[in-house]
Amino acid sequence: MQPATWQLKQQMCELGHRIWLRGYCAGNEGNHSARIGDDHVLCTPTGISKGFLKPEDICVCDLDGNQVEDNPVGRKRSSEVLLHVAIYKARPDVRAVIHSHPPHATAFAVAGIPLPEGIHPEAEVFLGRVPTAPFAMPSTQDLPDSVVAVMDEHTNTVLMGNHGSVSFSRDLTDAYYKLEILDAYCRILLLCHQLGRANVLSPDENAQLLQVKQKFGMDDPRLECAPRGCVGEQNDPFFASFDVRPTTATCSCNGGDVATAHGGAGDADPSEALVASITDQIMAKLQS
Numbered sequence: 356m357q358p359a360t361w362q363l364k365q366q367m368c369e370l371g372h373r374i375w376l377r378g379y380c381a382g383n384e385g386n387h388s389a390r391i392g393d394d395h396v397l398c399t400p401t402g403i404s405k406g407f408l409k410p411e412d413i414c415v416c417d418l419d420g421n422q423v424e425d426n427p428v429g430r431k432r433s434s435e436v437l438l439h440v441a442i443y444k445a446r447p448d449v450r451a452v453i454h455s456h457p458p459h460a461t462a463f464a465v466a467g468i469p470l471p472e473g474i475h476p477e478a479e480v481f482l483g484r485v486p487t488a489p490f491a492m493p494s495t496q497d498l499p500d501s502v503v504a505v506m507d508e509h510t511n512t513v514l515m516g517n518h519g520s521v522s523f524s525r526d527l528t529d530a531y532y533k534l535e536i537l538d539a540y541c542r543i544l545l546l547c548h549q550l551g552r553a554n555v556l557s558p559d560e561n562a563q564l565l566q567v568k569q570k571f572g573m574d575d576p577r578l579e580c581a582p583r584g585c586v587g588e589q590n591d592p593f594f595a596s597f598d599v600r601p602t603t604a605t606c607s608c609n610g611g612d613v614a615t616a617h618g619g620a621g622d623a624d625p626s627e628a629l630v631a632s633i634t635d636q637i638m639a640k641l642q643s
């Protein structure tokens with residue numbers, strides 16, 4: 356049953372505090388919303404830290420983004436409510452949307468590197484494929500248009516180019532979990548990058564994960580890419596950023612080669628590079 360409106364407002368305030376504490380939104384950044392009934396949403400106001408919201412700060416809008424009730428303390432709805440209502444319209448099953456700027460995930464959106472797949476079970480099961488929308492100007496219709504264009508019925512999280520992320524789900528808590536899992540996963544990936552290596556799961560392991568996910572009632576279209584799933588199709592840009600080793604796609608759909616490990620320094624023989632460098636210097640001396 357949908358919580359009463361007042362309870363939802365309280366939940367939005369508590370959630371804002373968690374988002375702020377985790378550093379997902381600095382200053383006045385970010386906004387989140389919850390659907391009430393079929394055609395209205397509760398939305399955070401503009402120009403205020405999401406860490407210290409009070410229930411009376413929450414605004415009420417229709418699905419065109421118009422504020423439909425006078426706010427008791429004079430708050431105006433976030434201009435990014437356009438993003439929220441576009442997602443509610445595109446996906447009737449969605450009842451909560453959180454837009455924020457989680458630093459580790461946003462780094463991928465700024466670098467223009469698609470989120471790699473087939474690496475971590477939590478990300479595979481609870482996020483699935485996370486598309487990246489191209490940059491669009493905030494507070495314009497271009498922003499929701501760019502996000503909705505990369506969504507399908509299975510999407511629950513989108514990276515927004517040079518901007519941040521948006522997570523959405525059946526309720527506020529689940530949408531927030533997706534945000535936390537997203538940024539934790541991206542933090543792990545960046546730490547792997549510092550270590551110079553990341554192993555990917557085998558196609559069979561990925562297929563098993565997707566089957567477990569299906570048992571939980573979460574369909575993943577990658578499982579349809581029989582027989583072992585098509586996880587990892589967008590991995591090359593991330594592994595190319597390790598800058599030493601060539602990478603191999605992990606998708607098994609076309610019977611191609613499968614690699615289970617990617618990375619740089621771990622695969623290279625440093626003595627070979629040293630010998631090559633010394634040889635080059637000797638040859639240069641001899642020729643001078």
Ligand SMILES: [Zn+2]
Nearest residue numbers: 385455518519
């Ligand atoms: Zn933003």
